[in-house]
Amino acid sequence: MADMRVKEPKGVELRHISKIYKDPKTGKDFYAVHDVDLTIVPGSFVTLLGPSGCGKTTTLRMIAGFESPDEGDIFLGGESINALTPNKRDTAMVFQSYALFPHYNVFDNVAYGLRLRKVPKDEIQRRVKEILALVELSGMEQRMTNQLSGGQQQRVALARALVVEPGVLLFDEPLSNLDAKLRVQMRTEIRRIQQALGITAIYVTHDQSEAMSISDNIILMKGGVIAQMGTPTEIYYHPNSEFVADFIGECNFLKGPISAASVGEAAVNIVGVDVPVATDKSVKVGDPGEIVVRPEAIAIADEGMLPCKVELSCFMGSYQNYHVRVGDTLVKITDNCPINKKIFAVGDDAYISFDKVCAHLL
């Protein structure tokens, strides 16, 4: 596979990119993307993640050249590509709807980009064969695209983008039309191929689990601006806002005044109990504090840190799902492998506790 590595994966830099649209209802201009500034290193897999309308697709389309930024510059491999049309940019995109050419068969679809580049015939034959082997579609060359299953169409779209060896590969929610099982399979596949080829990839999705499993870096967007950038682990365990914490998986928020602060650690007073939490922020005693803790990091038992009342107890197979009330706050708990643990019933009094390194101070 080593000989198939892309010659030169390119980096992408977005320098204070903004895009302004007109709201069709009010007729007012608004920022669809506002001051997005980021650097994508060559060969990395970066995901633009966010709810619909957050500007992720617009950002991707600006990189591809379908939209022009109203502010800022885009660099591809160190060169400004602002004024280049999509066909002159060294990018290739995999579309949400696959966008396969229905009047071509698989081979012609994949060979389209190579023919445009005036690649000699025998080389086209060779490269298309290689790439189809890579996406495990060998022998399907003569099929028409509507004779393929959704997953196979997805592979053709991927092969068509890969075969031209673009500096950057762009994905616009490519898996959203597949069923859940196939989606998981395909994302592993995409990651495998991207790593095998060492290509730079920018991936747009609204599915946080997809983003976490596939990316080197996640850029979480909201309302046109970047909410947080970082590795999946950073974003999961150290979200910088309620929005990020909530968007990436389920989350509990416990609020109270800060009752103690020292280097690397603080405590938040919640329903009269000082709850310790690891933090590298400098906080003052008396400030409002908010602890973020994931449901799977909380243990429920007859004794522990914070008293609570069980409001929902539901067996989910691999875990027991609890909703408990701590003071006024609802706390969700997923208690893994419940078979050898005590099961609490609705109305029971219990205690919850969690390790300070599993929690995060917002």
Added chain:
Amino acid sequence: MARGQGAALDRRKLLADPVMVTTIVLLITFLAIFILYPLAILLVDSFYSAETGVTSQFFSGIFGENVFSRALGKALIIGLLATLIAAAAGFALARAENTADGGLAPGLGKALSFLSVALPLIAVAAYVIAVFDSSGPVARFLQRAFSGGIGSGALIVLVEAIVLAPLCYRMFDGAMRYSNLTTTNATEQQTLRNKLLLKAAVTALVVFALNLLLIVFLDAALYGKRSFIIAISNTLKVGFLVGILSAAIGLLFAYVEVYVKVRTKFMAGLFKVVSMLPVVSPPFVLSLSMIMLFGKAGIITRFLLHIYDNNVYGFWGIAIVQTMTFFPVCYMMFRGLLKNIDPSMEEAARDMGASRFRVFTSVTLPLLLPGIGNAFLVTFIESIADFANPMIIGGSYDTLATTIYLQITGAYDKNGACAMAVVLLGITMVMFMVQKYYLESKTAATLTGKASRARMLIEDRSVTTPLTILCSMMALFVILMYICVPFGALFKTWGYDFHLTTKWFVQVFKKYKGLKAFKDSFVLSLIAAPVTALLSMIISYLVVKKKFKAKGFIEFTSMLAMAVPGTVLGIGYIRGFAGGMFRTGFLQGLYGTGAILVIVFVVRSLPTGTRSGISALRQIDKSIEESAYDMGAGSLKVFTSVTLPLIKDSFLSGLVTAFVRSITAISAIILLVTPSFLLITVQINEFAEKGSFGIACAFATILIAITYGSVLLMNLIIKYFGTSRKIKEAD
């Protein structure tokens, strides 16, 4: 927040694409020169001439020389005096009403308010009656009043003043009352009152101007040429009737097809034929067969009913023939709409206890209402723009389109023709705007959803039987009318001698240069068809898939051609190109050549092609082209390698439609054709007018053969070579 950079970048991207830029520039030039310019020159010529500056050519063109200026002089004096008196009286009355001591007698104010609406309405009604019914009592009365001396003049002023006084009273009264109500401060009251009174005075001035115009038109109508007024009233009458009838019959057919269970093969075939007719309906055909079936020598009237003096010419002749021609268009429109109505809505109404009739009136009909308006207006425009049918079957019943033609070819009155063309264009444009920007969006808003599942068809025999019989009778009648023409060409003397003969066809080819007519029509249309098809596909591509500044202009102009009657376009070309563009001699060489005929063909078929192209392209996911673009294809490559293959079927049908429309075109062509070109349609017109029905039928038969042949050929080609086949086969 500035969007400058994005727009600038978009512009740079566009400019980096020479093919696109050239295409857009060429398109704009073409549309501007061959659609906008001829219409603009008509308007300009009506109100301005290089020698005399601003002119009343428009009015004198309509009413005749001198009539206009005389009428204007009279109207100025009468209108001014009447308005002054009315304003003074109204002001005095308003003042009296708004004094501290209770004002006018109770009831008088109310009566005046009522009269302020009633009297002008009565006046306008009388005016309309007088204009359109020139020999009626109202017109005669007015004529007598107008032609008198000072005394009758004074009488008119008095009547006018009485009509207008309550209106003036109401305006001034409103102003005073409002200022009294808003504030109690005396000075503020005064300023407010002055302001409102000024506004009322301005309104009075507008009333005066309108009054003036009415008087001028009335006067000119009473004393000037009548031809225009008659033509316009004829046109509107026919248009309304045809619009209503076509919409009604179209709706009936669509309803029966979608709602009623008539699943015999025979009926399905009938409906299919009816739905195909509008695509290939050569002009004159229905008029010819109407005359041959119901005229003096008509088979039905003379031989079946023994009526020997039946007059098919005139209003009813035109109305029936046009209805038969245009209702299939309405039928197709309604069929699309009805299929989009979700059956569950009607089932819900039925479930709550509504009778079938009530479901129709309370659910189906309201949903269809904008669509009905749409169908009516489309037919209305078609009807008033129609030239061929009124020409043949109108007899002395002239419509605007035929009058314009006769003005040019018979009376050589170019100013008159030009002015009438402007009026005709004005009417169709207003209708078109209402239809396109108001009704179409409403139709789309109420009926967008796809039917969720199949409809329960009406099986009740008391409903299905009469409807089936009605529809099949009508369908058979229409088909009979189409079949009649070829037989007309095969009988020795229609109506008298029914021996079969080939003499008419022989004469067509031997005596009347039928081969040349055939060749000329065929070659010119064959050139126009691919140009039109390609052009409309390019326009659709740009409109649907690209964004740039001039897009709105391109879309609007190419659709505009739909609202321009052929006769108007023809006059526009004569005025616009006979002396070259702007009479500078530029492009003068075009006039009188085959090229200008081809251009007219293209312009006339462009809207239909563009519309079908746009709807075909909207079906194609935008990202398919984007992905080709993204892979490195320029816009030309994207268009040829992806877009065009995907809309190949639409392109092919556009090609044939353009060909058929061109070869059957008459209205604009007949004004522009020179003796060096013999066109089949022009020949039919000539012989039908002369009463040589045998020859006309022979020509028409050839035309029908060509058009239906082309459509059949197209269907075969699409079936065996179309894109859809490849994709379908894969399923």
